Amino acid sequence: MQNRYNYFFDNSTSTYTFATKNGFLYRVVFIIDETFSTISGEEIPYVFQIVIDKTTDELEPYDAKVSKTIEAIVERFFCKVENSLIYVCSGDNTKAKQRHQIFDRWYKKSEYQDIVMKIDNIITIATNNKNIQKLYTSFMFHKNNPVYEKLMTIYGRIEEVLSKDI
Amino acid sequence: MNKKPISKKNILKAVAKIATDKEMVRSYVKGKTSLKTLAQKGIKFAKPV
Numbered sequence: 622m623q624n625r626y627n628y629f630f631d632n633s634t635s636t637y638t639f640a641t642k643n644g645f646l647y648r649v650v651f652i653i654d655e656t657f658s659t660i661s662g663e664e665i666p667y668v669f670q671i672v673i674d675k676t677t678d679e680l681e682p683y684d685a686k687v688s689k690t691i692e693a694i695v696e697r698f699f700c701k702v703e704n705s706l707i708y709v710c711s712g713d714n715t716k717a718k719q720r721h722q723i724f725d726r727w728y729k730k731s732e733y734q735d736i737v738m739k740i741d742n743i744i745t746i747a748t749n750n751k752n753i754q755k756l757y758t759s760f761m762f763h764k765n766n767p768v769y770e771k772l773m774t775i776y777g778r779i780e781e782v783l784s785k786d787i
Numbered sequence: 788m789n790k791k792p793i794s795k796k797n798i799l800k801a802v803a804k805i806a807t808d809k810e811m812v813r814s815y816v817k818g819k820t821s822l823k824t825l826a827q828k829g830i831k832f833a834k835p836v
Contacts, residue, residue, distance in 0.1 A: 635822065635832040648816045652808060653831040659801040660793055669833055670805060672812040697836045704835055711806040746799055756806055782798050 625689035639690050646676040647687065649694050654707055657775045665768075665775070667703045671695070688727045695761075696733045705762040705772055714755050721757035728761075736764055740773065742780045 628639035628649070636648040650672040657665040673691060675681065698704055708724055710717040721741070728739050744756045760776045762769050808830050814820040825832075 630834060630836070635834070636816070637836065650812050650816065651833045651835050652812060653833050654805065656801045656805055660798055662793060667835075669835060670809065672809050672816070674813050674816045676816055676818065678817065694836055701835065707805065709805050709809050711809065744802060746803060754806075756802065758805075779798060779802060782793075782795050783802065 625686050625693050628690055628694060637694055641681065641684050641687060643681055643684065645679070645681045647673065647690070648676060649673050649691060651698070656707070656779075657772065660778060661771075661775050665772070667701070668705050668707065668772075669698075670707045670709065688730075692727060692731045692733070695737075696731070699733060699737050699761075699763050702763040702765045703767065705760065705766060708759040708761070710757040711754060717755065717757050721759070724759060728759075737761055738764055738769070740776060742776065744780055744783055746783065 626639040626641060628637050630636075631638040631648075634648065636650050638646065638648055640646050651669040652672065654668045654670045657668050681687075695706070698706065710720040710724070725739075725741070728734055728737075731737075739759055739761045742758045742760070744758055746754055746756060760772070762772055766772065808828070811820055811825055811828060811830060815822065815825055822832075
């Protein structure tokens with residue numbers, strides 16, 4: 622028996638979608654990220670942010686197939702070695718940290734961790750109302766990405782610049 | 788890489804956008820925000836898989 626769910630690209634919502642045995646619908650979204658282009662001042666293509674969520678706020682019982690399905694989507698994403706991925710957890714710091722740790726756990730259990738590198742950065746920023754917010758970020762890229770050194774430099778620069786004068 | 792320095796303010800703005808984009812997309816996934824609104828905010832969906 623397959624250890625994950627079948628997913629498909631839903632053209633009506635522009636999301637990768639799968640349904641679980643408990644009747645929950647998950648959407649995986651890739652959005653084009655221009656942060657690296659903005660920071661470096663040059664066009665850096667194939668950088669995406671991944672957003673994963675259920676269509677409802679209802680709590681779902683633990684289902685191991687969910688992470689396996691997401692793993693399959695991410696693995697397929699990295700079939701194109703030029704692709705790179707940003708994952709961000711923000712909002713309530715406790716929940717953000719927990720989600721960040723769950724994502725890390727998925728990565729460490731995945732079959733692609735030998736070929737896909739993951740770097741984490743916790744970035745502290747001040748919001749409009751002067752509150753301090755922590756962004757738990759992860760950046761993933763294929764080890765054969767032809768520009769991985771440039772990407773790592775840019776990603777590292779984010780934390781380096783923002784950590785000054787905080 | 789372009790050696791022209793980029794201001795901390797612009798990096799902060801770019802990073803903050805990552806977080807707000809994510810929250811907007813989550814809101815869309817839960818049916819609370821339309822795709823049109825996301826597009827107006829400059830959020831571009833991709834199909835890389």
